[in-house]
Amino acid sequence: MLLxxxxxxxxxxxxxxxxxxxxxxxLEQLWQLAVHWYGNRLTLESRRxxxxxxxxxxxxxxxxxxxxxxxxxxxx
Amino acid sequence: MPAxxxxxxxxxxxxxxxxxxxxxxDSSEVARKIDIxxxxxxxxxxxxHAKRLLLPEPDDPSRIRMAPPFSGIPTAFPVEANxxxxxxxxxxxxxxxAAALHADAISHASDGYTGQPLTLEVKNGQPILKPFVAHxxxxxxxxxxDIVFT
Numbered sequence: 493m494l495l496x497x498x499x500x501x502x503x504x505x506x507x508x509x510x511x512x513x514x515x516x517x518x519l520e521q522l523w524q525l526a527v528h529w530y531g532n533r534l535t536l537e538s539r540r541x542x543x544x545x546x547x548x549x550x551x552x553x554x555x556x557x558x559x560x561x562x563x564x565x566x567x568x
Numbered sequence: 569m570p571a572x573x574x575x576x577x578x579x580x581x582x583x584x585x586x587x588x589x590x591x592x593x594d595s596s597e598v599a600r601k602i603d604i605x606x607x608x609x610x611x612x613x614x615x616x617h618a619k620r621l622l623l624p625e626p627d628d629p630s631r632i633r634m635a636p637p638f639s640g641i642p643t644a645f646p647v648e649a650n651x652x653x654x655x656x657x658x659x660x661x662x663x664x665x666a667a668a669l670h671a672d673a674i675s676h677a678s679d680g681y682t683g684q685p686l687t688l689e690v691k692n693g694q695p696i697l698k699p700f701v702a703h704x705x706x707x708x709x710x711x712x713x714d715i716v717f718t
Contacts, residue, residue, distance in 0.1 A: 495688070522695075562709050
């Protein structure tokens with residue numbers, strides 16, 4: 493995933509690469525995702541969140557719907 | 569030693585070396601650090617890959633392409649923290665390195681389209697917020713289908 497100065501440059505990038513425009517997230521959401529995913533990554537008990545945990549983490553950041561659902565088959 | 573314990577020991581060694589040096593180790597370096605046979609390290613790499621905690625280089629399983637949030641190769645997301653320089657796999661992982669190290673960090677990244685420099689910074693455990701945005705091109709159900717692209 494890439495970083496953009498604004499929605500405008502996202503749209504230009506999508507058009508240039510023929511990639512559908514997908515959801516955007518702001519830096520606060522991105523930081524919270526990083527803390528949830530990686531906050532204990534260097535510890536004994538660390539592991540990647542399971543699908544249900546992913547749904548819970550993403551939902552707590554208002555990232556809901558099929559795009560953010562790791563078990564969704566809408567995109568297959 | 570049970571296989572799960574060995575996988576954990578290998579994982580911790582990978583992250584310990586990476587955090588200390590800024591460089592993601594290969595299997596021989598991990599084997600030396602924890603004094604086991606390199607073949608056991610390679611088996612642990614396979615298991616950690618299955619758990620989506622590590623991505624070996626496809627053409628050389630002794631090398632690690634990703635030990636998220638760290639990248640085994642230089643990327644467009646360099647991160648400086650604790651006096652060390654790291655590379656993140658993507659913008660999420662640039663913040664992820666600060667979160668994993670529990671350290672302040674700065675990443676001299678750039679706009680994905682224009683290349684304009686964009687700086688991400690974490691100070692006193694919090695991000696310095698700016699009106700930048702991250703674009704997720706791949707839905708969550710497919711993040712690991714091609715994690716390098718994601």
